[in-house]
Each structure stands twice: as C-alpha cells, then as structure tokens.
Amino acid sequence: MIAYDLRCKRDHVFEAWFRDSAAYDEQRAKRTVTCPVCGSAEIEKALMTPNVAVRKHAADERKAMSDGLRRLRALRRHIESHFDDVGDRFAEEARKIHYGESQRKSIYGNATREESRELADEGIEVRQIPWVPAHDS
Numbered sequence: 001m002i003a004y005d006l007r008c009k010r011d012h013v014f015e016a017w018f019r020d021s022a023a024y025d026e027q028r029a030k031r032t033v034t035c036p037v038c039g040s041a042e043i044e045k046a047l048m049t050p051n052v053a054v055r056k057h058a059a060d061e062r063k064a065m066s067d068g069l070r071r072l073r074a075l076r077r078h079i080e081s082h083f084d085d086v087g088d089r090f091a092e093e094a095r096k097i098h099y100g101e102s103q104r105k106s107i108y109g110n111a112t113r114e115e116s117r118e119l120a121d122e123g124i125e126v127r128q129i130p131w132v133p134a135h136d137s
Helices: 021-029 054-082 090-098 113-121
Strands: 002-008 013-018 043-045 084-087 107-109
Touching: 002 021, 013 021, 084 090, 090 107, 090 113
Parallel strands: 084 107
Antiparallel strands: 002 013, 002 043
16 A cells, blocks of 8 residues: 555645555546545645654664774774885885885875875776774764
C-alpha cells in the first residue's frame, strides 16, 4: 500500500491510499479519485514529506561512521609505524625517490594541492589519506 497527499483544483489537500503507484495512475485517469471536500475529480499529487524510519537509519550511519573511523585509525597506525615521516618536505622527497636521487622507501607527509598536482603531472603516484585523530577527544 502507498499513501499520497493529493490536491484538488480548489487546493484542498487530502490523503488517499492505493495498492501501488499504478493503481493511483489508473484511478486518476478514470476520474474515480475525488476530493472529499468539494467532489472535484481534477486531482494531482501534492508535495508530501516521506515517512522515514530514522532510528535504524541513524544507528546504521553511526555504525558505518564508527567502522570507518576505526579503519582510518588503523591505517594511520600502520603508516606511522612503517613509513618515514618527511613532513612538509613530502613533494621534494617524493621527487628524489622517483628520480633515483634517494633510496626507495615509503614516506608520508604534507603536500599542498598544487604540489600534489605537480607530482601527478610528473607521473609520481601519491595518495591523499584523511588523517583522523589517533583517538576520540
């Protein structure tokens, strides 16, 4: 079953239930849906707010957010323990490694958007990772 808010040509708004949207379309075409206030058969769907079950949806969103944060924190711990932090020298160090001027190693650090674009233009593969806090606070 589906409920629609309907409006007649005189702006009377009322609710009506149908088996499905096709049943509404069929009954409207046959002009069997009429306004309970004035009897008009000139009916159209009115703007309506959907009935959304917020509790489950909100709980699912919180769980997804929590799982996402947990994974991003695990990724941060892995990077911090296995990669070298080069800080603001990231673009410079990435170029040195790419062009063989420095020993090949895994690094992380900070780069501006412009520096990231320039690295990509040079064929140097870099990734941006959301750097979430290591803990809730």
